[in-house]
Amino acid sequence: MHITLEADYAVRIVNCLAKNNVRMDAKTLSAQTGVTLRFSLKILRKLVAQGIVRSFKGTQGGYELARPADQITLGEVIECVEGVITFSRCVDNEEFVCTCGDSADCRFNKAYKELSQMVREKLYSITFAQ
Structure with a gap:
């Protein structure tokens, strides 16, 4: 039994945001996680829609966690892209x-x-702060 590649990438993206704890643009997230830019943007849209990540437009734009890392769980991120x-x-x-x-x-x-x-x-039970 495996999680999908999309779920694995979503976990990588959220982990990258949690680890860096700064607003990051999609291109940087893509480079640091090894996820293509196009797929990163698709996943980020889902994460934003579920309130896990916030997006900001403009020259200072980018993405950051919508809540502290200790309030975001592995299950929440996986179910965001996989469903229940x-x-x-x-x-x-x-x-x-x-x-x-x-x-x-x-x-x-x-x-x-x-x-x-x-x-x-x-x-x-597993948070991104752990």
Whole structure:
């Protein structure tokens, strides 16, 4: 099981902002994180929309964390680009049709829900200040 490249890049970008603790332009963020400028801008738009990062226009513009690094979690950043973290498609997905019949009766559904919750709890316990 892997997180997507986009989620990995989002984590790198937020970590870079947290580590430097200054407003940075997208080009500098791109260079320091190894993420292409185009992809960085796409991810930054999502991070801004979710209130994780703030953007500023103009000659002194750029990006900075919207909150202190100890108030931003790994889980929040990953879910910003991935959506809710679940171990399987059958967990809390009304559109998914379980081959076991009713997902409430599925012998795997309970395990998947528990695993999903454990992973989410762990990811939400890790901040960018740590």
